Amino acid sequence: xxxxxxxxxxxxxxxxxxxxxxxxxxxxxxxxxxxxxxxxxxxxxxxxxxxxxxxxxxxxxxxxxxxxxxxxxxxxxxxxxxxxxxxxxxxxxxxxxxxxxxxxxxxxxxxxxxxxxxxxxxxxxxxxxxxxxxxxxxxxxxxxxxxxxxxxxxxxxxxxxxxxxxxxxxxxxxxxxxxxxxxxxxxxxxxxxxxxxxxxxxxxxxxxxxxxxxxxxxxxxxxxxxxxxxxxxxxxxxxxxxxxxxxxxxxxxxxxxxxxxxxxxxxxxxxxxxxxxxxxxxxxxxxxxxxxxxxxxxxxxxxxxxxxxxxx
Amino acid sequence: xxxxxxxxxxxxxxxxxxxxxxxxxxxxxxxxxxxxxxxxxxxxxxxxxxxxxxxxxxxxxxxxxxxxxxxxxxxxxxxxxxxxxxxxxxxxxxxxx
Numbered sequence: 001x002x003x004x005x006x007x008x009x010x011x012x013x014x015x016x017x018x019x020x021x022x023x024x025x026x027x028x029x030x031x032x033x034x035x036x037x038x039x040x041x042x043x044x045x046x047x048x049x050x051x052x053x054x055x056x057x058x059x060x061x062x063x064x065x066x067x068x069x070x071x072x073x074x075x076x077x078x079x080x081x082x083x084x085x086x087x088x089x090x091x092x093x094x095x096x097x098x099x100x101x102x103x104x105x106x107x108x109x110x111x112x113x114x115x116x117x118x119x120x121x122x123x124x125x126x127x128x129x130x131x132x133x134x135x136x137x138x139x140x141x142x143x144x145x146x147x148x149x150x151x152x153x154x155x156x157x158x159x160x161x162x163x164x165x166x167x168x169x170x171x172x173x174x175x176x177x178x179x180x181x182x183x184x185x186x187x188x189x190x191x192x193x194x195x196x197x198x199x200x201x202x203x204x205x206x207x208x209x210x211x212x213x214x215x216x217x218x219x220x221x222x223x224x225x226x227x228x229x230x231x232x233x234x235x236x237x238x239x240x241x242x243x244x245x246x247x248x249x250x251x252x253x254x255x256x257x258x259x260x261x262x263x264x265x266x267x268x269x270x271x272x273x274x275x276x277x278x279x280x281x282x283x284x285x286x287x288x289x290x291x292x293x294x295x296x297x298x299x300x301x302x303x304x305x306x307x308x309x310x311x312x
Numbered sequence: 313x314x315x316x317x318x319x320x321x322x323x324x325x326x327x328x329x330x331x332x333x334x335x336x337x338x339x340x341x342x343x344x345x346x347x348x349x350x351x352x353x354x355x356x357x358x359x360x361x362x363x364x365x366x367x368x369x370x371x372x373x374x375x376x377x378x379x380x381x382x383x384x385x386x387x388x389x390x391x392x393x394x395x396x397x398x399x400x401x402x403x404x405x406x407x408x409x
Contacts (some may be wrong), residue, residue, distance in 0.1 A: 186396040190389070197386070 025071040036060025050212035051137040056223035131280035133211030141283045145272040152254045155297045166306040172242030173310045177302035181234030191233030198226040216287040220294035240310035253293025317369040324366030331359035345402040349395045356391040
């Protein structure tokens with residue numbers, strides 16, 4: 001096992017170097033996708049299955065798709081960008097900065113106290129109070145619920161950031177290009193066959209998250225992917241971002257989270273505290289409210305800024 | 313019985329690994345996109361199929377076994393679709409003047 005682990009570790013470092021020195025943007029992105037899969041493997045080996053699922057869904061899948069889109073957009077300007085040569089001073093400065101960051105990171109890792117400080121024991125001792133079986137869910141939605149709430153809100157800000165690069169003329173319009181529907185195409189076929197299966201798997205990953213690795217984030221990514229698949233096949237279209245139901249859906253999850261937090265302030269004496277005996281239903285309610293919002297945000301982020309007027 | 317099952321697992325998983333190796337060699341060595349896709353799908357379909365077949369006797373419940381089979385079927389589906397899309401894009405590129 002040791003040899004396999006070392007092999008994967010070496011492969012990751014080699015791949016990282018390869019991605020950094022790759023001349024073509026597309027090759028670098030393809031390398032990054034493989035990099036995400038290898039990282040997933042590492043997390044599984046470290047028994048962090050929750051992190052592995054997230055890495056596969058967000059790090060490999062979603063970020064990979066975003067980067068492929070970016071690489072496709074950069075294709076027209078890539079030759080010009082490659083022809084540019086930076087000076088020797090820039091090269092040396094970049095190398096020095098890279099080495100400095102690596103050195104600082106190495107020092108930080110090497111000076112970590114042994115054994116590493118950990119709250120795992122406290123979490124394990126108090127997990128019963130949250131009534132969920134998966135300690136990750138317990139931490140994310142009970143002990144550190146504030147972080148999860150802020151995370152959900154940060155995603156909204158990120159989406160606003162994506163939207164803000166839209167030209168004024170198409171503000172409120174549909175994100176992304178219009179995809180052509182080809183009735184004989186394989187994409188239209190898979191966009192009809194896969195979503196029913198994908199929706200079940202997404203809901204399963206969400207539901208199992210209370211007791212096993214999984215959760216709303218990974219589930220929402222799968223749901224978003226299914227929606228995007230139908231959009232890319234031309235079977236459906238992205239809604240204009242000015243739609244009222246869309247805006248309501250985007251804020252519903254965090255608002256429900258805050259409302260349950262305020263209820264905790266009244267009923268249990270602290271913001272985001274759960275009254276005794278109601279922890280599990282409230283946690284499930286938060287996850288259930290957050291999941292559609294997360295799926296919407298992730299899909300819309302991938303679709304990008306509005307490009308077409310809502311009228312067409 | 314246990315030994316027979318262990319032997320089955322070893323043979324099937326090794327067979328799967330060989331298909332993965334052959335597929336990777338093909339991916340690296342074959343001259344154009346279409347032949348490379350051909351090599352790749354063999355690795356995905358047969359390689360993963362044999363690995364999962366070999367793992368089936370080792371799982372403790374029917375549900376887990378079912379999940380493994382579903383994983384294989386989904387990979388089959390996505391492999392078939394992805395290679396069709398890639399082949400189509402390549403063909404379009406070749407037809408372009």
